Amino acid sequence: xxxxxxxxxxxxxxxxxxxxxxxxxxxxxxxxxxxxxxxxxxxxxxxxxxxxxxxxxxxxxxxxxxxxxxxxxxxxxxxxxxxxxxxxxxxxxxxxxxxxxxxxxxxxxxxxxxxxxxxxxxxxxxxxxxxxxxxxxxxxxxxxxxxxxxxxxxxxxxxxxxxxxxxxxxxxxxxxxxxxxxxxxxxxxxxxxxxxxxxxxxxxxxxxxxxxxxxxxxxxxxxxxxxxxxxxxxxxxxxxxxxxxxxxxxxxxxx
Ligand SMILES: C[S@@+](CC[C@H](N)C(=O)[O-])C[C@H]1O[C@@H](n2cnc3c(N)ncnc32)[C@H](O)[C@@H]1O
Numbered sequence: 379x380x381x382x383x384x385x386x387x388x389x390x391x392x393x394x395x396x397x398x399x400x401x402x403x404x405x406x407x408x409x410x411x412x413x414x415x416x417x418x419x420x421x422x423x424x425x426x427x428x429x430x431x432x433x434x435x436x437x438x439x440x441x442x443x444x445x446x447x448x449x450x451x452x453x454x455x456x457x458x459x460x461x462x463x464x465x466x467x468x469x470x471x472x473x474x475x476x477x478x479x480x481x482x483x484x485x486x487x488x489x490x491x492x493x494x495x496x497x498x499x500x501x502x503x504x505x506x507x508x509x510x511x512x513x514x515x516x517x518x519x520x521x522x523x524x525x526x527x528x529x530x531x532x533x534x535x536x537x538x539x540x541x542x543x544x545x546x547x548x549x550x551x552x553x554x555x556x557x558x559x560x561x562x563x564x565x566x567x568x569x570x571x572x573x574x575x576x577x578x579x580x581x582x583x584x585x586x587x588x589x590x591x592x593x594x595x596x597x598x599x600x601x602x603x604x605x606x607x608x609x610x611x612x613x614x615x616x617x618x619x620x621x622x623x624x625x626x627x628x629x630x631x632x633x
Contacts, residue, residue, distance in 0.1 A: 381582070382448070382582050382583075382584055383427075383446075383447075383448035383450060383451050383582075384448065384449075384450050384582070385450075385567055385569070385580040385582065386565055386567060386580075386582050387428065387448060387450035387451045387453075387454055388450070388454070388569070389541060389546060389548050389567055389569070390427070390428060390451070391428040391454050392541070392543075392546065393540060393541050393548070395489070396427075396428060398488065398489045399427075399430035399431035399434065399488065399489070400430060400434070401612075402431060402488055402612070403431060403434035403435070403438075405612050405613065406519075407438075409519070409612075409615075409628065410484075410517065412615075413517070413606045413607065413628055413630070415484070415515075415516075415517035415519075415628075415630060416483035416484055416515070416516060416517060418439060418440060418483070419440065419441065419482070419483030419484065419513075420440070420441045420442075420443070420481060420482045420483055420484075421435050421440040421441065421442050421443065421482060421483065421484045421485075421486065422443045422444075422445065422478070422481075422482045422484070422485045422486075422511060423435070423442065423443070423444045423445070423485075423486050423487070423488075424445055424473045424476070424485065424486065424487035424491065424504075424508070424520075425445070425446055425447075425473060425487055425488075425489075425491030425492075425494075426444030426445060426446050426451075426452075426455055426468070427446060427448075427451045427455065427489070427491075428451050428454035428455050428458065429444060429454065429455025429456070429458040429459050430458070431486070431488060432444045432455060432458075432459060432466065433458050433459055433462060436459060436462050436464050436466060437462060437464075440484070441465075442459075442466050442467070443466070443467040443468070443469065443482075444459075444466070444467070444468045444469070445468075445469040445470075445471055445473060445476070446468075446469075446470065447470065447471060447472045447473070448470075449470055452468050452470050455468055456468055473487070473491075473495075473504050473507075474495070474500055474503055474504055474507075476504065476507040476508065476511060477507070478507075478510065478511035479510055479511065480510070480511075480512070480513055480514075481511055481512075481513065482511055482512055482513060482516055483512075483513055483516050483517070484516060484517050484518075484519070485508045485511060485512055485516070485517070485518045485519075486518075486519050486520060487520040487521075488520065488521060489521065490521065490522060490523045490586060490624075491520075492504070492520055492521075492522045493522050493523050493528075493586035493587060493588060494584075494585075494586060495587070496558075496560065496585065496587045497587075498589065498593070498597070501589065501594070501597060502597050502600070502601065505597055505598055505601045505603070506601040506602075509601045509602050509603060509631055512631040513631070514631055514632075514633050515630060515631065515632070515633055516630070516631050517628070517629065517630050517631075518603060518627075518629045518630070518631070519626070519627065519628055519629070520626075520627055521612075521624050521625065521626045521627070522588070522589070522594065522624065522625055522627075523586060523588055523623065523624055524588055524591065524618070524622055524623060524624060524625050525559065525588040525589075525590065526620065526621050526622065526623055527588065527622075527623035527624055528554065528559075528560075528561035528586060528587075528588045529554055529556065529561065529588070530621075530623075531623040532552045532554070532561050532563070533552055533553075533554060533561070535552075536551070536552070537549065537550070537551050538550050540565075544570070545569065545570035545572070546567070546568070546569050546570070547567070547568040548565065548566070548567050548568075549565070549566040549567075550563055550564070550565055550566075551563070551564040551566070552564075558587070559587055559588050559589070560585055560586065560587045560588075561585070561586055561588070562583055562584065562585045562586075563583070563584045563586075564581065564582075564583050565581065565582045565583075565584060566579070566580075566581050567579070567580045567581070567582075591608060591618055591625050594625070594627065595608065595627070598627065598629055602631065602632070603629040603630065603631060603632075604629060604630050604631075604632045605627065605628070605629050606628045606629060606630055607626075607627075607628040608625060608626070608627055608628075609625070609626040609628065610622030610624070610625060610626070612626055
């Protein structure tokens with residue numbers, strides 16, 4: 379299993395990152411309604427992370443399953459979801475091993491998690507396993523960083539400080555490999571031990587790959603999905619453009 383999102387998990391949950399899930403949660407009901415996708419039932423959130431999205435969906439009466447490869451992210455998700463007092467299911471696994479058949483009304487995967495799949499064959503494998511996991515007419519919604527997102531937006535600042543607190547300091551250093559269509563983020567963390575007050579340094583390198591939007595769409599259609607929309611902005615629901623930093627796919631398993 380990959381070693382990312384271990385030390386970084388706690389910093390992630392303390393940072394502004396979970397705001398992304400909160401924002402998606404506010405927009406999702408209207409999106410599901412607009413595209414006539416299921417409004418209730420069983421949800422599978424791939425790469426669920428620390429569980430903010432699952433928590434919101436659980437509180438909106440969805441039956442939730444979360445899958446993530448990081449034990450630390452899942453530990454945080456479990457703590458969060460237990461507080462709701464409702465049943466939930468968490469799985470530690472690589473999403474490439476997804477193995478469900480005709481079980482979910484909705485599958486989601488947010489905040490560039492699909493960009494961690496560094497081979498086109500892995501993307502196709504996950505898409506086809508999601509297709510199999512969905513019930514007929516179920517929806518599959520996800521976002522990805524685009525080529526523009528990774529090679530222009532990510533590279534705008536050579537170094538930046540993502541968090542600066544009394545006990546936590548987080549620095550990001552981006553770089554990119556055009557030949558491989560990959561960009562990496564070197565995340566350097568300093569966290570103060572609450573007992574000894576000593577600073578501990580750790581580092582994770584997060585590599586993401588971007589794929590042309592047409593390639594992603596062609597793969598989705600190849601495994602059987604109907605692509606209902608390809609948005610560049612979730613708030614105004616405008617179509618994705620070549621200079622959109624992120625693309626949102628709204629897809630359905632047809633009847
Ligand atoms: C940017 S975080 C997003 C977490 C959550 N979806 C959110 O919106 O906050 C990326 C997540 O993807 C997970 N991840 C990356 N590659 C994965 C894989 N191949 N299988 C399962 N989880 C993966 C990481 O462990 C991490 O929790």
